[in-house]
Amino acid sequence: MEVRVQKIRKEFGRFPALDDVSLDIRSGELIALLGPSGSGKTTLLRLVAGLESPTGGMIFFGDEDASKKSVQERNIGFVFQHYALFRHMTVLDNVAFGLKVRPANRRPPAAEIRRRALDLLDLVQLSGLEKRYPAQLSGGQRQRVALARAMAVEPNVLLLDEPFGALDAQVRKELRRWLREIHDRTGHTTIFVTHDQEEALELADRVVVMSNGAIEQVGTPDEIYDYPVSPFVYGFIGQSNCLKVTLSSGEIWFEDRPIGLRAAHEPDGSATLYFRPHDIELIDGCGGCLAGLVTGSRRVAGTRHLELDLGRGHPSVEIELPPERATAADHTRIAFRPTKWKLFRKEEKQQQAPQEVETRARELARTGT
Ligand SMILES: Nc1ncnc2c1ncn2[C@@H]1O[C@H](COP(=O)(O)OP(=O)(O)OP(=O)(O)O)[C@@H](O)[C@H]1O
Ligand SMILES: [Mg+2]
Structure with missing residues (x-):
């Protein structure tokens, strides 16, 4: 089922947890909501489920206004952030629960409920464990029961709020891959909340980046x-560097020299240059480029990360090189140029990226100003 969120606002008291949020989710899509703690992910999910009502705006399921539908009528499968199964029920009864409590006219016969619950346990690879109680399962198995339980009602929309949050990294990775497979097989429209960017980028068809109750990018x-x-998305997703630069006649300058990058249509003035550690090239005998002294070096899997000092008052920059290219000795001078980068002007900036705050703090610690 297609879900359209239109100009949603949600206030708790006078605090706006969501402000003017709009999002179109296609039928069968797997969407990840990604953002820092408190950015409004759970609130958005609860509004779609009907567990909260919006202060303003509308939510549509297909062409129908969902606000006219009760939680039951919306037919949602929900796995909560800190999910607890019913401890006194077997795995099978947990999965069958949503069907058993349906009003008599919509409830399938008992044998059909049992068959469906067993099929779902097969789907989540828990066949044979149907008589166990939750306490007799591992964390990963419990999350899979929770998912089977959410899917049992054949939901219009499946809402998963950090379903793997409490599990260790290895199990999370396995469940993640497995969730994608299940999604592809069942085709439920799914909204998945996480604050793990790797999880969002690996799993989702589209990612919704949220910050401070608003959508930054979809x-x-x-x-x-x-x-x-x-700047927020640059700082939040993956590694990035940012440097204060100036623009003059379409050229980018760092301190007193041009660095060989052009931004032809940008007006003169100050800006911040963003680039990722791996989006750089090394330059021999630098005429117009960036340069710094190596202050740290670490090998991370297949690459070497070098930390460079670009001079007093500037945040250190991290670059990534193939290990054989890296001259890693401290105080070696490295000249480089970003190959892929983006400029942000002050006035575009709605808020400070966390990384910039951190950088500024480092700057202050270093210069004492
Ligand atoms: N029932 C409530 N009453 C008052 N404030 C609330 C309520 N629920 C959420 N909030 C506030 O709304 C904001 C968004 O909360 P929400 O739970 O949606 O964040 P989140 O993105 O899911 O965070 P997390 O990653 O920590 O789960 C937070 O500042 C939170 O304190
Ligand atoms: Mg949450």
């Missing part, structure tokens, strides 16, 4: 990673 994982639209 896009495919590639779009979000390769073309962040704001």
Whole structure:
């Protein structure tokens, strides 16, 4: 089922937890809501479910105004952030619960309920464990029961609020892959909340990046990673560097020299240059480029990360090189130029990216100003 969120506002007291949020979710899509703690992810999910009502705006399921539908009528499958199964019920009864409590006219016969619950346990690879109680399962198995339970009602929309949050990294990774497979097989429209960017980028058809009760960007994982639209998204997704630069006649200058990057249509003035550590090229005998002294070096899997000091008052910059290219000795001078980058002007900036705050703090600690 298609879900359209239109200009939603939600206030708790006078605090706006969501402000003017609009989002179109296509039928069968797997959408990840990604954002820092308190950005409004759970609130948005609860509004779609009908567990909260909006202060303003509308939510449509297909062409129907969902506000006219009760939680039951919306037919949602929900896995909560801190999910608890019914401890006194077996795995099978947990999965069958949503069907058993339906009003008599919509309730399938008992044998059909049992068959469906067993099929779902097969789907989540828990066949044979139907007589166990939740306490006799591992964390990952419990989350899979929770998912089977949410899917049992054949939901119009499946809402998952950090379903794997409490599990260790390895189990999370397995469940993540497995959730994608199940989604592809069942085709439920699914909204998945996480604050783990890797999880969102790996799993989702589209990612919704949220911050402070608003949507910063919606896009495919590639779009979000390769073309962040704001300093916040640049700072929040993946690693990035930011440097204060100036523009003069379409050229980008760092301190007193041009660095060989052009931004032809940008007006003169100050700006911030963003680039990712791996989007750089090394330059021999730098005429117009960036340069810094190596202050740290670490090997991370297949690449070497170098920390560079670009001079007093500037945040250190991290670049990533193939290990064989890296001259890693401290105080070696490295000249480089970003190959892929983006400029943000002050007036575009709605808020400070966390990384900039951190950078500023480091700057203050270093210069004492
Ligand atoms: N029932 C409530 N009463 C008052 N404030 C609330 C209520 N629920 C949420 N909030 C506030 O709304 C904001 C958004 O909360 P929400 O739970 O949606 O964040 P979240 O993105 O899910 O965060 P997390 O990643 O920590 O789960 C927070 O500042 C929170 O304190
Ligand atoms: Mg939450």
